[in-house]
Ligand code: FES
């Protein structure tokens with residue numbers, strides 16, 4: 001019998017959210033708070049010759065004007081390459097140049113406008129291939145002098161390369177000579193935005209005893225603590241980071257940016273509380289965006305469609321600062337081939353600096369971009385072999401017994417069941433063989449398929465924890481360091497706790513916000529890792545509780561702890577369930593009929609640390625970065641107008657091997673949300689830059705998102721191949737709905753138009769341009 | 777014609793109560809609701825009329841409170857999500873149909889739905905789409921929001 005796992009309970013925070021009472025960072029009262037606003041660079045690359053702040057300083061109500069010369073620190077989670085405020089040089093349009101702190105937001109904004117800056121424009125590069133060209137301007141001539149924060153990052157001095165990763169498996173040279181079919185293609189994907197509906201916001205204050213208080217819309221409260229501690233030399237125990245509800249993250253709020261500025265501002269004001277407010281435009285231009293990607297893919301296969309060799313170059317476009325992008329270059333190297341058994345692989349994955357907004361993690365950690373390139377190339381192979389693209393994928397799908405590009409031997413636990421996902425998505429989507437079908441004059445319908453896979457790339461020693469306390473009614477409070485960013489992780493954790501204790505999930509209350517002083521450390525709310533990492537910690541906390549309840553029960557029933565059963569909120573002696581003690585009477589210790597006190601109050605605790613992961617071998621890439629993979633298959637069906645290049649998206653189907661379905665409706669909705677995000681991104685979102693290197697689309701008027709009425713029929717199915725070592729076998733799943741969608745959409749449109757699409761976004765205009773410029 | 781200069785005390789009719797606030801001529805309704813009345817259900821998402829997160833109901837019709845000056849709201853009846861107070865079936869429908877994830881767009885969508893359903897208790901599909909197009913949700917697939925509205929219509 002299942003108590004909680006497998007049940008579609010509503011999110012724990014449901015009523016807080018539909019009543020408008022859920023508090024996000026910007027909702028917190030601001031009495032006595034000062035406000036900061038940013039002046040940002042109007043140039044993609046320029047020297048700062050002079051800053052005149054006197055106009056701002058003389059304004060009534062302005063408390064401080066802070067420029068780069070006040071901020072002699074460099075930040076970065078892999079390479080310390082980023083100043084909080086530009087010093088001497090700006091490297092992207094939108095980069096902070098000055099910060100004004102004032103009594104209110106309007107005055108701060110007036111102050112920003114009163115600052116005069118003189119720039120000397122410098123040459124700039126926008127695409128990674130340009131940045132690698134002979135004679136290209138260097139963004140970071142001092143690259144070699146920067147401090148490396150992690151081991152696995154390899155900046156190349158005298159270039160724009162922030163890091164490079166190599167995968168070598170088998171022998172591609174001889175493999176390609178044995179191939180009947182070879183395709184090669186070059187891909188270009190521009191960066192784009194996370195566009196969480198809540199604009200990033202952070203507030204900082206310093207108490208009289210020197211404790212730094214930060215409130216922020218962040219996915220990484222413990223990373224905020226760590227970075228402030230490391231750079232400013234503040235003991236971590238003197239930093240307290242509070243994260244209320246977060247209005248969407250999608251990776252964009254995992255980077256530590258605004259918190260640093262808010263701290264600097266508060267410090268300047270002698271510790272007074274300062275809230276940094278940025279505009280939507282700055283959220284897009286100043287705060288980090290999604291990576292861009294250029295790729296060269298060469299695939300070789302036998303005539304029957306068997307893939308033999310892959311030669312791949314990825315150029316991850318990280319923008320002006322590296323942030324976590326080198327790790328994304330590594331992550332897509334690890335998964336470079338897509339989920340196919342290709343025995344001979346050579347992949348070089350580079351992270352390259354360019355003069356635009358720097359990038360950070362984005363839902364699926366660059367896999368949506370990587371999958372686009374590989375899955376398009378796989379379709380090209382299918383076309384050349386005259387095979388159905390679904391059948392070709394089924395033939396090559398990675399299975400137990402195969403080796404991944406980094407030479408991990410697959411077991412069912414490690415790799416799941418991709419063939420079953422493909423078979424299921426075939427039914428779910430009514431797959432028609434992939435041939436376009438005429439449905440009217442100039443109208444065709446076509447389907448495209450993509451597979452997906454992803455493993456994780458956390459620090460090999462990342463940790464999580466859970467604390468559980470009881471209320472006097474026998475219900476529980478679950479306290480973890482997971483931020484509630486919308487993915488519903490805390491509801492899943494409550495279900496894991498309830499299932500393990502054999503109680504109804506309604507008995508578990510969750511603490512929605514995170515406070516690093518109260519909640520046990522959880523690495524970051526990223527990588528879809530909540531259910532695995534925090535889930536393991538919760539599972540252990542539940543075991544801890546069971547042990548304590550059995551000990552109390554043993555005293556109450558005068559028997560051994562082994563004989564005690566715990567079920568449905570009751571504790572009893574095995575074989576005699578009708579004589580039980582309810583949780584409320586035993587979780588605080590037990591008061592016997594004779595008045596004596598027995599046992600101890602029950603407090604649950606669980607900790608979890610990743611084990612068995614390795615760095616990648618620098619030359620071959622051999623190694624294991626994550627505990628397992630999540631695999632899946634997706635299909636998109638469109639109806640295109642061959643004359644005006646418009647199209648409608650009719651349906652989108654996903655089948656993902658999630659290991660175990662914890663909350664069916666929650667999982668379905670999060671996967672559908674991922675598909676919708678992928679659809680919006682692939683069909684209309686892009687950061688394009690003008691001839692001066694300025695972002696052409698810095699707001700919702702020009703950067704269009706999908707709205708209601710444009711969405712297709714979303715269909716979601718699951719396969720359940722449990723992952724060993726994960727609670728109830730659940731796999732990371734919450735990012736994954738996005739991964740194959742851009743590729744599947746492009747594959748459908750390529751089939752419809754009979755041309756090979758190699759870039760995004762797929763607007764009718766872009767399709768038309770590709771057509772007249774000659775798609776290959 | 778009424779003229780407002782400097783800081784002025786005005787009276788707003790919010791959620792059925794008369795509330796007094798002090799505003800500059802340029803203050804937008806969104807900020808006044810949030811900062812002076814503590815009604816933070818309406819959210820800033822763009823402050824440019826493009827996202828709908830700030831939607832409230834004015835005299836029965838949805839209005840983007842970032843595009844309304846506080847002084848323009850004098851004499852109008854304003855309803856915010858806090859004024860629904862679990863009194864609109866659309867709230868329960870949003871919960872039942874997973875029509876939100878992060879919840880940031882939710883107040884705005886609820887207000888558009890509530891206004892639409894007051895005017896068109898049984899809206900046709902194209903009416904629903906026309907009304908809800910004004911708002912953006914980045915988390916859900918929209919199918920859930922559509923289903924939530926439909927689930928009430930069918931009752
Ligand atoms: S904040 Fe008003 S429409 Fe976006």
Ligand code: FES
Pocket residue numbers: 197247248486875876877878879880881882912913914915916
């Ligand atoms: S629920 Fe997050 S934006 Fe709609």
